[in-house]
Amino acid sequence: MTGAGGRIEIDGLAKQFGELRVFENVDLTIGEREIVSIVGPSGCGKTTMLRCIDGLVKPDGGEVRINGQRVTEPPRGVAVVFQHFGLFPWKTVYENVAYGLRLAGVPKKQIEESVPRHIELVGLAGFEKAYPYQLSGGMQQRTGLARALATEPDVLLMDEPFASIDAQTREILQFELLRIWESRPTSMVFVTHSIEEAVLMGDRVVVLRGRPSTVHEVIETGLPRPRTRDVLSSPRFNEVREHVWSTLMQEAERAERELQETR
Amino acid sequence: MSATAQSVPLPRPFALGPRAGRFALRIGTGAALLALWEGFVTLFAPSYVARPSGVARVLPDVLSSSLFWSDARVTVVAVFEGLAIGVVLGVVVGLTMGRLRDVDSALRFYVSAFFAMPLIALVPVMTLWFGYTGTVRLAIVSFGAFLPVCLNVYDGTRKLPAHYVEVAQSYHARWWNVWFGIALPASLPYLLAGFRLAAGRALVAAVIAEYIVALPGLGYFIIFDSRTFHMNEAMVAVLALALLGVAINSLADLLTRRFLPWYRRA
Numbered sequence: 001m002t003g004a005g006g007r008i009e010i011d012g013l014a015k016q017f018g019e020l021r022v023f024e025n026v027d028l029t030i031g032e033r034e035i036v037s038i039v040g041p042s043g044c045g046k047t048t049m050l051r052c053i054d055g056l057v058k059p060d061g062g063e064v065r066i067n068g069q070r071v072t073e074p075p076r077g078v079a080v081v082f083q084h085f086g087l088f089p090w091k092t093v094y095e096n097v098a099y100g101l102r103l104a105g106v107p108k109k110q111i112e113e114s115v116p117r118h119i120e121l122v123g124l125a126g127f128e129k130a131y132p133y134q135l136s137g138g139m140q141q142r143t144g145l146a147r148a149l150a151t152e153p154d155v156l157l158m159d160e161p162f163a164s165i166d167a168q169t170r171e172i173l174q175f176e177l178l179r180i181w182e183s184r185p186t187s188m189v190f191v192t193h194s195i196e197e198a199v200l201m202g203d204r205v206v207v208l209r210g211r212p213s214t215v216h217e218v219i220e221t222g223l224p225r226p227r228t229r230d231v232l233s234s235p236r237f238n239e240v241r242e243h244v245w246s247t248l249m250q251e252a253e254r255a256e257r258e259l260q261e262t263r
Numbered sequence: 264m265s266a267t268a269q270s271v272p273l274p275r276p277f278a279l280g281p282r283a284g285r286f287a288l289r290i291g292t293g294a295a296l297l298a299l300w301e302g303f304v305t306l307f308a309p310s311y312v313a314r315p316s317g318v319a320r321v322l323p324d325v326l327s328s329s330l331f332w333s334d335a336r337v338t339v340v341a342v343f344e345g346l347a348i349g350v351v352l353g354v355v356v357g358l359t360m361g362r363l364r365d366v367d368s369a370l371r372f373y374v375s376a377f378f379a380m381p382l383i384a385l386v387p388v389m390t391l392w393f394g395y396t397g398t399v400r401l402a403i404v405s406f407g408a409f410l411p412v413c414l415n416v417y418d419g420t421r422k423l424p425a426h427y428v429e430v431a432q433s434y435h436a437r438w439w440n441v442w443f444g445i446a447l448p449a450s451l452p453y454l455l456a457g458f459r460l461a462a463g464r465a466l467v468a469a470v471i472a473e474y475i476v477a478l479p480g481l482g483y484f485i486i487f488d489s490r491t492f493h494m495n496e497a498m499v500a501v502l503a504l505a506l507l508g509v510a511i512n513s514l515a516d517l518l519t520r521r522f523l524p525w526y527r528r529a
Contacts, residue, residue, distance in 0.1 A: 054433055056429060056432060056433060073435075074432055074433050074434075074435055076435070079433070079434075080430075080433045082426065082429075082430065084426050086426055086427070086429070086430035088427065088430075088445070088448070088449075089525050089526075090448045090449070090451070090523070090525050090526075099434060100434040103431075103434050103435055103436055103440060104434075104435065131524065131525040132525075133525060151434070
């Protein structure tokens with residue numbers, strides 16, 4: 001199956017909560033079938049930025065266009081995977097995965113074909129009738145991923161999807177996501193606070209810095225696809241990781257100094 | 264491992280299985296209460312006062328009388344009709360109050376006030392509106408059932424986790440999808456708790472209405488037999504009401520298991 005990617009254009013995006021300016025002057029273009037990681041210190045507004053891209057949060061300046069259409073509400077063809085999984089506890093795995101399709105009014109026959117296929121794609125075959133409380137965190141997020149994929153989106157927005165999952169499961173899921181993406185490449189924005197994850201997933205890594213945050217640097221990872229575990233030990237991977245690390249460390253040190261000066 | 268290190272459960276005297284033990288305790292308590300009742304009445308009360316042996320003696324007569332069954336039927340029907348009306352209205356109003364701030368501001372104060380007010384105070388007023396008819400009973404039962412359901416569904420809707428709504432919106436849910444597809448199922452545990460309260464209140468309301476308005480029903484059966492010194496017969500109707508309450512609660516348990524398999528362990 002070949003997937004369609006969607007082109008995301010972010011233009012002078014700004015958001016503030018009351019007096020607090022979270023980010024501003026964010027310009028970024030994400031190409032079709034490209035994965036762009038957004039990394040930054042906690043509180044830098046990366047999750048809020050993702051919500052702006054999906055139209056769940058209204059920006060205070062600038063705009064987001066997806067395939068040329070200005071985003072004012074959650075657009076068709078865009079699906080979000082949440083850090084909190086966002087599964088409905090009263091629905092089974094099957095019904096959770098079918099959720100987006102049922103809301104979109106997809107014909108019953110098509111749902112019955114699509115849902116089991118996506119449950120199998122994320123490795124949850126046999127768990128169709130389970131309720132979320134019966135699943136581990138990793139399996140819950142597999143369900144969340146299947147729900148997003150079932151709508152066959154052009155754009156996938158990943159909001160720290162593996163942040164609340166244990167380290168080993170996280171690594172497994174990262175490579176499974178990459179494998180699934182290879183079989184149906186979409187445009188993907190991958191928000192994370194993990195530098196390794198950002199480098200592993202992304203074609204480019206966007207580093208947010210400052211208060212309010214702005215795009216400090218965009219780094220081409222230049223890592224080959226399909227990505228396998230070998231990437232993790234490649235010199236290029238380490239080089240990019242170290243670069244992002246030192247950039248964010250400078251920021252942390254600067255913030256520390258500022259804090260001490262104000263005391 | 265040596266044999267001495269293993270702990271061998273010692274046989275306890277009178278040990279029953281945990282289930283059988285609890286059941287025996289329950290039956291034992293009941294039997295003790297009945298014995299106390301019987302003894303107390305025999306020693307200190309006039310002969311017309313109801314006692315277990317008397318109730319047992321009149322039980323076949325009462326259960327074979329058509330009056331008892333026709334009275335029981337109207338009360339049961341009124342309770343279930345009123346519960347149905349109260350639950351439906353309670354869900355609709357509670358959900359609306361929970362989701363719309365203006366409706367909340369407009370209504371919640373009054374719903375809470377009525378909830379705090381003893382329902383019995385309303386019965387004489389309602390006889391002015393509906394006359395001395397069964398409509399008074401249905402109205403008071405419905406209203407009594409409506410209030411706890413409404414307040415509980417309201418509570419459940421207010422406590423709806425914001426991220427459920429966010430997920431729904433990201434999948435293009437419209438407001439009615441959020442109300443009935445997210446807020447209502449998420450509030451089901453609250454609704455069932457409200458239903459249990461409503462069932463109790465509905466029974467009380469039905470009996471009170473029958474006492475005051477003198478409507479045929481189990482309540483009136485009790486009043487009539489008491490005033491004509493048929494205390495044992497009256498007590499049969501009292502026990503029937505208790506049984507009805509237990510039955511409705513079992514129904515709530517059944518509904519919980521059927522519709523909320525995710526809830527108790529979630």
